[in-house]
Every structure is written in C-alpha cells, then in structure tokens.
Amino acid sequence: MLSWLWRHCDTILAALPPQRLLALDVLRGLTITAMILVNNPGSWSHVYGPLRHAQWHGWTITDLIFPFFIVIVGMSLQLSLQRQEQLSQALVIRQAVFRSARLFGLGLFLALFYYNFADPAYSYLEQKLLTVRWLGVLQRLALVYFATVLIVLYCGSRGRIAWLIGLCAVYLAAMLYAPYQDSYGNQFRGLWLFGNSFAAWLDHNVLGASHVYYRNATPFAFDPEGLWSSLPAVASCLSGVLLMQWLQSGRNLAQKIRGLLFVGLIAVWLAELWHFSLPINKSLWTPSFVLLSSGYCAIAMAACVWLCDVKRWRRWSAPFLVFGANAILFFMLAGVAARILVMIPVGDTVLKSWLFNRLLQPLLGNLNGSLAFALVFLLLSYLLMHWCYRKGHIFKV
Template structure:
C-alpha cells in the first residue's frame, strides 16, 4: 500500500518541470484544500472551533485561508507578467478584464445554483434569483485581480508599496471619519461593529439588504466580501506582487526563504500589536488583518520553499500539486457537489444530513463525524481532480 502511494506521488512530481519552483504550487494546493475542508463539514452544528471563522474581532486558522488565496493571486499575476513581457499593456488589461468577468460569472453561477426541493412552496424566482447575493469569494477575486493588474502594470516597486499604503489609508479614512446614518436619522461615525460600520452602511445602501450575506444584521445588512473592504483586499493582493518580486530576484533559495520568514514574522508581530488599536477582523478586512494574513502567507511560503525546493522533501506535496494546478475547477466542483448534497431530498432531510446522521455520526461521533465527512469529501474530490490532472484537463479563466 505504502509503495503504491509512493509510486503515485512520484508519478505526479515527475511531471513537474525540473526548473519550476514547487513551493508556490504546493502553497496554492494547501490553501484550496483547506478552503474546501472548512466549507464542507458533515454538520455545521458540530465543527471544531479552528475550522470556523472568528465570531467578529480576532482570527482563527480558517480566517487566513481566503487572504492566502488573494496573496497567491498576486504572486501568480507577477510571475505571469514575467512570461508575457512582449505583450502590450492594452492586451494584458483586456485579458485581465475578460478573466475578471468570467470569475464573477462563475461566482454568480454558484450563488444561483440551488433549489429547495423539500419545500413545495419554494419560489426560485423570488427567493433566489431576485435576492441574489451580488458578491462572494470568486466575485471578490475578480475585482481584486483586475485592480491589482492595473497597479502591477503602471507601478514599479515603490509605487506598489505606496498603492498598498494608500488603499489601507483610504479604507481607514472612510471607516473612521465618514459619517453615516440609519433609517431613523441616527448618525454614526468610526464604528467597527457587526452591522454598524461605514462598510456595512455602504453595502446596505448600494447593494441592498436582500443582496448581501448578512441580511438580518442591524442596523445595516452587509457582506463580508463587501464593497469598501475590497480596498484592503486589493492591498493583500499587491503584497503578493511584492512577495513574487522577492522570489524573482537574483538570490539563493536559502536567502529567499530567510527573507520571507523574517518579513512574515515581523508583519505578524506588528499586526498583533496593532490589534489593540485596530482589531484584526476578516469580515471587515482591516489593514491589521492584511498585515497578519500576508505575514503568515510569507511564513507558509518560506516553509514550503525550505521543504520542497531546498531540502527536496517533496513526496508529501504531490496531492496538493494536483489540487493547486486546478484550483478554480476544484472550487467549482466542490461548490456544485456541496449544493447537490444539500438539495437532493431523502425523506424530510437532505442527502448530506442523511449521510451524516446515518453513517458518519454513528461511526465517529458528532465532531469527529463532521470532520470525517469533510475529509471524505476531499478524498472523493481528489479522485476527480487527479483524473483531470492526468488527462491535462484544466479550467482556465
């Protein structure tokens, strides 16, 4: 059995070009794997706390996953620009705009791909189509990718650093100093509360309460991937540009890993200190959260660089290479499969609830059963992703 697994992993890694830095591929795979793991428990009633988002201020392991992906988008963008040096800026912007539109539409498809078959009174037009959530994970990536491309094309290193700082400063200026009021005329300013911040007011006013994630938040419904918090999310992506520039520089791998580790540790330390005056908050995507998540991403990349490219401990990374090579397809498949499990009725409950309550919960208990369901989901997903990987089937947008 072990020999077969070893052979399987070696076959995957043998297809990776010898001169390719494996660390980024592995980090992307680890990130998308973690995202799918935390998104698909057997039951949301039984989830270990590190696999849940922080309730508001503060952070958990789960809160780092999405910003990791945003930073990796920035790294990938910078590395791809190096391979497209002969392309004009107009051509690159056209491609970026087209890619962003595709990503947004894929995100919109996932939002609309649902029907409640267990409720005979369910009205898809009114309850889903007319109340569609405007933003989300892929939608945010779409917006962040396009604006980061603008910064990448028109700003050198110093300009990129200034752009990061200006985006965070503009965000904070709005959050701290722009007044807003509720439907009763009560005025607020400078709050960072659940449902009561400038970002929440903007989402409520522009998008509408029926088109955001937290629809029942008071006094303002808002979205964790909302409009104003997209500004510091772009800053997160720009940090990925800077990390990739460090990787592209003429330095040894050891120097690159040490630099990433040092910068990451300093960034995390500063973010934790900043937390006392500006809370780390994923839903608001505060600049302290930008600093924390980018710092941890740099540390994680340094670890992957040391393990995979310096020490050559690579066998463990093969499944993550498969997942990372087809991250968008993996995300789309997982989203569709999870929705199908929730839609297909088995008596009065969904297929997912039936599987959990009849198989996983009796065998493993509440919390372990919920985690075992998520791991099974990953293992079954791997079979499809590996089949696509072997046949060269990749979803490119």
C-alpha cells in the first residue's frame, strides 16, 4: 500500500512542468484543502474550536484560510503579468475584466444554487432569487483581483507599497471618523461592533439588508465580504505581489527564505500588538488582520520553499498539487456537492444529516464524527479532482 502511494505521488510530481513554482502550487493546494475541510463538517453544531471562525474580535487558524488565498492570488498575479509583458495594457485589462466577471458570476451561481425540496411552501423566487446575497468569497476575489491588476499594471514597487498603505489608511479613516446614523436618527462614529460600524452601515444601505450574510444583525445588516472591507482585502492581495517580487529577486534561496520568515514574524508581532487598539477581525478585514494573515502566509510560503526546494521533500505535497492546480473548480464542485447534500430530503431530514446521524455519529461521536464527514468529503473530492488532473481538465476562469 505504501509503495503504491509513493508511486502515485511520484507520478503526480513527474507531470509538473519544470518552470512551475512548486512551493506556490503546494501552498495554494493546502489553502483550498483547508477551506473545503472547514466548510463541510458533518454538523455545524459539532465542530472543533480551531475549525471555527472567531466569534468576532480575535482569530483562529480557520480565519487565516481565505486571506491566505487572497495573498496567493497576488503572488500568482505577479507571475502571470510577467509572462504577459509582451501584451498591451489594454488587452491585459480586458482579460482581467472578463476573468473578474466570470468569478463574480460563479459566486452568484453558488448563492442561487439551492432549493428546499422538503418544504412544499418554499418559494425560490421570494426566498432565494429576490434575496440573493450579492457578495461572497468568489465575488470578493473578483473585485480584489481586478483592483490589484490595475495597481500592478500602473505602479512600480514603491507605488504598490503606497497603495497598500493608502488603502488601509483610507479604510481606517472612515471606520474611525466617518459619522453615520440608523433609521431612528441615532448618530455613531468609530465603532467596531457586530452590526454597528461604518462598514456595516455601508453594506446595509448599499447592498440592502436582505442581500447580505448577516441579515439579522442590528442596527445594520452587513456582509463579512462587504464593500468597505474590500479595500484592505486589496491590500492583502498587494502583499502577495510584494512577496513574489522578493522571491523573484536575485538573492539566493537561503536569503529569500530568511527574508520571508523575518517579514512574516515582524508582521505577526506588530499585528498582535496593534490588536490592543485596533482589533484583529476577519469580518471587518481590519488592517491589523491584513498584517497578521499576510505575515503568517509569508511564514507558510517560507516553509513550503524550504521543504520543497531546499530539503527536496516533495512526495507529501502531491495531493495538494492536485487540489491546487484546479482550485476554483474544486471550490465550485465542493460548493455544489455540499448544497445537494442538504437539498435531498430523506424521511424527515436531509441526506447530509441522515449520513451523519445514522452512520458517523453513532460510530465516532459528535466531534469526531463531524470531522470524519469532512475528511470523507475531501477523500471523495480527491478522487474526482485527481481524475481531472490526470486527464488535463484544468478549469481556467
């Protein structure tokens, strides 16, 4: 069995193009794997603490997954634009517009892909179509990607750093000093509360209370992938561009790894200190959260480069290459499968709950059964994604 597994991994690694940056592909694969794992427990009532998001201020390891993906988008973007240097800026922008539109459309498709077959009174028009959530993970990626493309095209290294700092500064200025009021005329300013911040007020009034994730938040419904918090999310993506520039510099590999570790550790340290005055908060995507998540991503990238390119320990990375090579397809298929599991009625429950309650929970208990469900989901996903990888079916957005 072990020898078969090694051969399986060696076959995957042998097919990797020589010019690919293995560490980046591995980090992308690790990130999307973690995202699917935490998104698909057997029961949301039974999840280990580290696999949950922080309730509000603070962070768990799960809170780092999405910003890791955004930083990786920035790193990949820097590589991609360098390969497209011969193209005109107008063509690059046109391609970015189409790619962003497709990402946004895929996000809306997932938001609308649900029907409650168990409820005869369910109205898809009223309960889904007319109350669609406008923003989400893929929609944020679309907006952040397009904004970052424009900044990278028209700005050099100093300009990119200036934009990163400027976006965080503009975000902070509005969050701290912009006055806003609720429907009763109560005035607010400088709050970082659940449902009461400048970002929440903007989402409530622009997107609409019925089109965001936290629809019952008071006094303002808001979205964790909302409008104003997209500004520092662009800063996160720019941090990825800058990290890749460092990796592309003429320094030797050891210097690059030490640089990533140094920057990462300093960023994490500063973020934790800043947390006392500016809370680390994923839903608001605060600048302290940008520092923290980008810092940890730099450390993770340094670890992947050291393992894959210095120590040449690569076999462990093969499954993550399969997931990372088709990250968007993996995210879409996992999202569709997860929704189907809660759409199919089985007796007085749905298929997902039936599988958990009848098979895994009695055998493994609440927490371990819920985690086992997510792991089985990943294993079955791997079989499909490996088939796509072997056949060369790579979904390009």
